[in-house]
Amino acid sequence: MTIETINRLWIEVCAVTDIPTRGARRISGTKRPIAIFRNGADEVFALVDLCPHKRGPLSMGIVHDRSVTCPLHGQRIDLVTGELMGADAGKGCAPSVETHIENGRVFIPADAFCA
Ligand code: FES
Numbered sequence: 001m002t003i004e005t006i007n008r009l010w011i012e013v014c015a016v017t018d019i020p021t022r023g024a025r026r027i028s029g030t031k032r033p034i035a036i037f038r039n040g041a042d043e044v045f046a047l048v049d050l051c052p053h054k055r056g057p058l059s060m061g062i063v064h065d066r067s068v069t070c071p072l073h074g075q076r077i078d079l080v081t082g083e084l085m086g087a088d089a090g091k092g093c094a095p096s097v098e099t100h101i102e103n104g105r106v107f108i109p110a111d112a113f114c115a
Contacts, residue, residue, distance in 0.1 A: 052092025
């Protein structure tokens with residue numbers, strides 16, 4: 001399903017409940033791999049699924065509040081900004097992807113998908 005908000009086309013990717021609590025779901029068919037995260041407060045975030053440290057799969061990480069711990073070397077990444085946290089803060093970023101939630105469904109911008 002697609003929806004249009006002010007000058008923006010969005011594509012539905014899943015239901016919020018399809019994303020494991022404190023986990024993630026990887027979206028396919030996009031230009032770059034995208035991980036959609038859900039924390040314990042049912043907040044939803046999306047990042048390019050490549051850790052800024054050495055490109056590990058963030059979608060396989062563990063979500064804590066508004067951060068995810070990468071499964072490869074344990075770096076923490078801010079789910080809002082995509083920035084590395086802790087001692088490596090400012091040394092890298094996983095690009096964030098906008099999300100739109102409507103009626104419990106998660107949408108991301110249509111331009112995130114391949115043409
Ligand atoms: S690749 Fe993510 S912490 Fe190293």
